[in-house]
Amino acid sequence: MIVAAHRLFQRQGYERTGFSEVLAESRAPRGAIYHHFPGGKEELAVAVIRRSADDIASRVNAAASASKPSLALRRYVEETIENLEHTGYEAGCPLAPMVLEASGWSPAIRDATHQAFEGWTTLVSAGLRRSGVPAARARRLASVVIAAIEGAMILARATQDPAPLRAIIAELGPMLDAAVA
Amino acid sequence: MIVAAHRLFQRQGYERTGFSEVLAESRAPRGAIYHHFPGGKEELAVAVIRRSADDIASRVNAAASASKPSLALRRYVEETIENLEHTGYEAGCPLAPMVLEASGWSPAIRDATHQAFEGWTTLVSAGLRRSGVPAARARRLASVVIAAIEGAMILARATQDPAPLRAIIAELGPMLDAAVA
Numbered sequence: 001m002i003v004a005a006h007r008l009f010q011r012q013g014y015e016r017t018g019f020s021e022v023l024a025e026s027r028a029p030r031g032a033i034y035h036h037f038p039g040g041k042e043e044l045a046v047a048v049i050r051r052s053a054d055d056i057a058s059r060v061n062a063a064a065s066a067s068k069p070s071l072a073l074r075r076y077v078e079e080t081i082e083n084l085e086h087t088g089y090e091a092g093c094p095l096a097p098m099v100l101e102a103s104g105w106s107p108a109i110r111d112a113t114h115q116a117f118e119g120w121t122t123l124v125s126a127g128l129r130r131s132g133v134p135a136a137r138a139r140r141l142a143s144v145v146i147a148a149i150e151g152a153m154i155l156a157r158a159t160q161d162p163a164p165l166r167a168i169i170a171e172l173g174p175m176l177d178a179a180v181a
Numbered sequence: 182m183i184v185a186a187h188r189l190f191q192r193q194g195y196e197r198t199g200f201s202e203v204l205a206e207s208r209a210p211r212g213a214i215y216h217h218f219p220g221g222k223e224e225l226a227v228a229v230i231r232r233s234a235d236d237i238a239s240r241v242n243a244a245a246s247a248s249k250p251s252l253a254l255r256r257y258v259e260e261t262i263e264n265l266e267h268t269g270y271e272a273g274c275p276l277a278p279m280v281l282e283a284s285g286w287s288p289a290i291r292d293a294t295h296q297a298f299e300g301w302t303t304l305v306s307a308g309l310r311r312s313g314v315p316a317a318r319a320r321r322l323a324s325v326v327i328a329a330i331e332g333a334m335i336l337a338r339a340t341q342d343p344a345p346l347r348a349i350i351a352e353l354g355p356m357l358d359a360a361v362a
Contacts (some may be wrong), residue, residue, distance in 0.1 A: 013282035015196030030188035090285060097281040099339045102269060113339040140348035143336065147345050148325055151332030155324065158280045160343040164328050168320035175356055 001026045001033055006048045011090045013097035014045060039108075045098055046112045052094050053116035057123055064127045068178055070173030072127070075147065077169050081162045089157045094149055120146055131180040141179055145172055182207045182212055187208070187229045192237060192271040194278035195290075215318065220289075226279055227293045233275050234297035238304055245308045250361055251354030258350050262343040265355055270338045276332055312361040324359055326353055 004026035008017040019041060037043045059076060066072040083091045089153035095113050103110040124142035125155055129135060143167075185207035189198040218224045240257060247253040264272045274327055276294050284291040305323035310316055313345060326349075333345035 009194070013194065013196065013278070013284050015194065016282060089311065092281060095339075096277065096335050097194070099335050100273060100278040100281065101197060103338050106191050110339060110341075114341075117336050117339050140351050142330055143333070143345045143348040144352045147332030147336050148329040149332065150335055151328030152324070154277050154331055155298050155315050155328050156282050157284050158276075158291060158298050160291075160295075164324045167324040168328070171325045171356070173350070 001028050001036065002047050002051050005044050006052060006094055009094040009097060010092050014101045042106055046108050048094055049098060049112040049116055053119055055150055056120060060120065060123050068132065069128065069176035073145065073173050073176060074169045077165050080149065080153065081165050084156055084162065089160050092153045093099055093150060096154065117146065133179050138181060141176060148172060153180060182217065183228050183232050185269045186225050187233060187275055190275040190278060191273050192228055195282045202259050223287055223289060227289050229275055230279060230293040230297055234300055237301060241301065241304050250309065250312065250357035254326065254354050254357060255350045258346050261330065261334065262346050265337055265343065270341050273338055274331060277335065298327065309360065315358050318360060322357060331352060
C-alpha cells in the first residue's frame with residue numbers, strides 16, 4: 001500500500017489521490033488500509049514520506065562512495081533522470097507535493113517532510129565535512145544541492161526535458177569539488 | 182479572481198482549491214467566474230500561471246539592474262524570503278503545485294508552466310550573456326538558479342526557515358560572479 005500510494009502521490013499529488021485508488025493500485029483488501037492506517041490518508045502520507053526519506057538516504061549513501069563529490073552528484077542525478085524518463089516524467093519526489101498541498105493544514109505531514117529534508121541535508125553535509133569542508137559551508141552546499149535537485153525535477157517535469165537536471169551536474173559538480181579542494 | 186486564486190493555489194495547491202473558495206476570497210459574483218473562465222478551474226489555473234510568469238519576469242528585470250549577478254540574485258531571493266516570512270511561509274510559487282498535481286492530466290496547465298519556466302530561463306540567461314557568459318553556460322546557470330530557488334522555497338516551507346534560500350545567496354552568487362568575470 002505504501003508503494004502504491006508513493007507512486008500515486010508522485011504522479012498526481014496528495015489531494016487527487018483517493019484511498020480507493022490506492023486500494024486498486026495495491027490490490028490490498030479494503031479493510032487492510034483502515035487497519036494499518038487508522039489516521040486515514042494523512043497517516044498514509046506520513047508513512048510514504050518516511051519510506052521515501054529512507055530510500056533517498058540509501059541512494060545518497062550509495063552515491064557517496066564515489067571518489068569525488070562531483071561524481072557522487074552525477075551518479076545520483078543520472079539515476080533521477082533515468083527514473084523520470086522511464087516513467088514519462090511522472091516519478092517526481094513525493095515530498096514536494098506534500099509540502100505544497102498539505103504543510104498549511106497538516107502539522108504531521110509538515111513535520112515528516114521537515115525531518116526528511118533535515119536528514120538529507122545532514123547526510124550530504126556530513127559527507128562534505130569528511131572531505132574537509134567547514135561545517136557551516138558544508139551545510140549550505142548540501143542545502144543548495146538538495147534544493148536544486150528538487151526544483152530541477154519540477155522544471156524537468158514541466159518541460160519534459162532532463163536539461164535542468166543535467167545543468168546541475170555540469171554547474172554544481174565543479175562547485176562541490178572546488179569546495180573540497 | 183486571478184489574485185484570489187493565485188493566493189489559494191500558493192497556499193494549498195490546485196486540487197484543494199475550489200471555485201467557491203475563489204469566489205469567497207475574491208468577493209466576485211458567482212456568474213463572473215463562469216463568464217470569464219468557461220473552461221473552469223483548469224482555465225483559471227492557466228490564467229494564474231501566466232499572470233505569475235509576468236510578475237516574476239518583472240521582478241527579475243528589476244533585480245537585473247544590480248551591478249553584479251550576485252547582487253541581482255540577493256535582491257530577488259531576499260524579496261522571496263520577505264514574501265514567505267510575511268505570509269507565515271504560505272506564499273510559495275503557484276507554478277510548482279500545478280506541475281506536481283496537474284502536469285500528468287492537463288496539457289494546458291503543463292504547457293503554461295513550460296512556457297513560464299522557459300521564459301524565466303531565457304530572461305536570466307540573456308542577462309548573463311550580456312555580461313559575457315557564453316550562451317550554453319548562461320542557459321545552464323539560469324536553469325540551476327531557477328531550480329534552486331524553486332526547490333529552496335519548498336525546503337523553506339517544510340522547515341519554516343529561510344536558511345535554504347539564504348544558502349543560495351551565499352553559494353550561487355559567487356558562482357555567477359565568477360562566470361561573468
